[in-house]
Amino acid sequence: MEISIDTAIKLVLLETGRTNTELLPIRRKLSFHSIYLELIKSDTTKTVASNLGLSDDIIEKITSRTLYPLFPEKPKGIKWSAWLLSLIDYKKCQTCSRLLSRVEHYGSSSITWDKYAYRCKECKALDRKNFTINNPLYNSNTYALHKSEYVARAVKYNTQRSKATPPWANTKVLKAIYDNAEEDHVDHIIPLQGESVCGLHVETNLQYLSPLENIRKSNKFIPDWDAKI
Numbered sequence: 001m002e003i004s005i006d007t008a009i010k011l012v013l014l015e016t017g018r019t020n021t022e023l024l025p026i027r028r029k030l031s032f033h034s035i036y037l038e039l040i041k042s043d044t045t046k047t048v049a050s051n052l053g054l055s056d057d058i059i060e061k062i063t064s065r066t067l068y069p070l071f072p073e074k075p076k077g078i079k080w081s082a083w084l085l086s087l088i089d090y091k092k093c094q095t096c097s098r099l100l101s102r103v104e105h106y107g108s109s110s111i112t113w114d115k116y117a118y119r120c121k122e123c124k125a126l127d128r129k130n131f132t133i134n135n136p137l138y139n140s141n142t143y144a145l146h147k148s149e150y151v152a153r154a155v156k157y158n159t160q161r162s163k164a165t166p167p168w169a170n171t172k173v174l175k176a177i178y179d180n181a182e183e184d185h186v187d188h189i190i191p192l193q194g195e196s197v198c199g200l201h202v203e204t205n206l207q208y209l210s211p212l213e214n215i216r217k218s219n220k221f222i223p224d225w226d227a228k229i
């Protein structure tokens with residue numbers, strides 16, 4: 001089921017035992033309704049501050065003094081929008097941006113924090129269909145024609161991968177990620193042989209990508225050091 005942002009806020013307020021008009025103890029002009037609404041709508045706390053006409057410092061105080069104590073179980077690094085929606089078992093699809101029920105619309109994932117895929121099943125299926133239409137030669141015939149090239153590339157890749165695997169890597173978890181990939185590619189978020197940085201072969205550096213996304217990404221990595229959550 002898909003829900004509107006208004007319904008999502010109502011459900012979050014209900015789930016957290018707040019009323020529509022209840023005000024934040026730290027900022028009496030601001031209601032829980034407005035802060036939840038902005039947090040779910042926006043991807044960064046900077047946008048939340050600007051939409052509410054508040055300074056970054058005030059938003060920082062609101063999250064650290066009011067919201068974090070309310071949700072001590074929220075994993076660090078998880079966006080507030082994702083966390084609030086998870087409380088009502090919903091998730092925003094990273095591709096189509098719809099707010100969809102996690103159980104109905106998302107496949108499972110062993111590498112996301114909530115164990116649900118980052119995009120909905122419909123978007124995943126559409127991406128796969130578009131890939132097949134745009135890449136009609138991407139099949140076993142292509143492999144047969146270029147077998148020696150593929151084998152040489154695989155040997156080179158395996159060597160790079162073993163060099164990038166630290167002694168403390170959890171090989172069981174790494175194997176499970178590859179076993180659960182189905183038709184997706186297992187991608188190194190920071191490539192093992194990137195242009196500017198080289199990543200490690202560890203589970204925190206892995207993500208699933210569809211064949212189309214994998215081709216789009218290639219070996220590029222754009223560091224997002226300033227990303228705010």
Ligand SMILES: [Zn+2]
Nearest residue numbers: 093096120123
């Ligand atoms: Zn979607």
